[in-house]
Amino acid sequence: MDAPFILSLISRWAHVGTAIVLVGGTAFYRLAVIPALEGNSTDLVERIRNRWKKVVHLGILIFLVSGFYNYFTMIPKHKGDGLYHALLGTKIMLAMFVFFIASALVGKKSGTQKFRDDAKKWTGIMLIVAAVIVGISGFVKVRPGPAAAAVTQPSE
Ligand code: HEM
Numbered sequence: 001m002d003a004p005f006i007l008s009l010i011s012r013w014a015h016v017g018t019a020i021v022l023v024g025g026t027a028f029y030r031l032a033v034i035p036a037l038e039g040n041s042t043d044l045v046e047r048i049r050n051r052w053k054k055v056v057h058l059g060i061l062i063f064l065v066s067g068f069y070n071y072f073t074m075i076p077k078h079k080g081d082g083l084y085h086a087l088l089g090t091k092i093m094l095a096m097f098v099f100f101i102a103s104a105l106v107g108k109k110s111g112t113q114k115f116r117d118d119a120k121k122w123t124g125i126m127l128i129v130a131a132v133i134v135g136i137s138g139f140v141k142v143r144p145g146p147a148a149a150a151v152t153q154p155s156e
Helices: 005-037 042-078 082-106 110-117 119-142 146-152
Strands: none
Touching: 005 042, 005 119, 042 082, 082 110, 082 119, 110 119
16 A cells, blocks of 8 residues: 655755755855854864754754655565665664764763764765765665656556
């Protein structure tokens, strides 16, 4: 049975909206905030991190709930489509890596201090991996494949 339309719509809005806020916010931090504050007030950096932390934690939660909901509603449409599941599996693992780095950058634990000490490098890596994630997400959506063929070439 197909998932209710309204739930699928809300889930997509939430997922793509979260990607816009989190990836956009990270790009702003890396390209504008870090260079502007270099060598400056660590207290200000601390306050920015503390505010951004709430957005990161809520964003990860929304990504996980909407992402798994999207995935489970997509499974019936991609039965036997190995490439779809391989790409989605890769994307989910890359997303877990991004969630770990994002949490470490706003965290306080001493074990993750090395990421905060080199925030410029790690936010850059996060942006590159996020671009790959968005690339995979767009590719699986538009690529011609079994699901698209089933829609465009109905069986006789
Ligand atoms: C850094 C984290 C993530 C980013 C930036 C991201 C980004 C996106 C974007 C932009 C789309 C929409 C693609 C389009 O409609 O053109 C999408 C779709 C999707 N995402 Fe994510 N996502 C992330 C994490 C996750 C996670 C953790 C999951 C699963 C647990 C997930 C599962 C999905 C699924 C199933 C779709 C729909 C794919 C399809 O159309 O068949 N995403 N994602």
